[in-house]
Amino acid sequence: MTESHWLLTGILAAAAFAIRLTGLIAGNAIRRSRLAPLLDDLPGLIVVALVAASLAGQPVLTWLAAAAALAAAWKTNNVVATMLVGAAVFAGLSMTGF
Structure with missing residues (x-):
């Protein structure tokens, strides 16, 4: 694999991690908000x-x-x-x- 392939793989891995981390942070914020009972x-x-x-x-x-x-x-x-x-x-x- 070339250097550009490794770079693309690294960027996609970082993006996947960032998406999951953002979902975790947003989910925790929503659970603590006043709108949490609506989630049920x-x-x-x-x-x-x-x-x-x-x-x-x-x-x-x-x-x-x-x-x-x-x-x-x-x-x-x-x-x-x-x-x-x-x-x-x-x-x-x-x-x-x-």
Whole structure:
């Protein structure tokens, strides 16, 4: 390997280390901030944002199945039951030609 290859390898290694160190420092700062309690809710907020974005522009049939799945999630607090209800409502309404 030439000197330029070694130099590039060294620069990339330093950059990788700097990225990890920056993440560690930023993570510790965020954990100590007043916004730390929001981190517990972040995964749920991300899922809600993804579902809302995927529902945008969908037909009424999809919205009805999503509403049924939401009701099942609220009532059962079970992911499998929620998926089954949503899929069943979607399939049922699709078969009826809704």
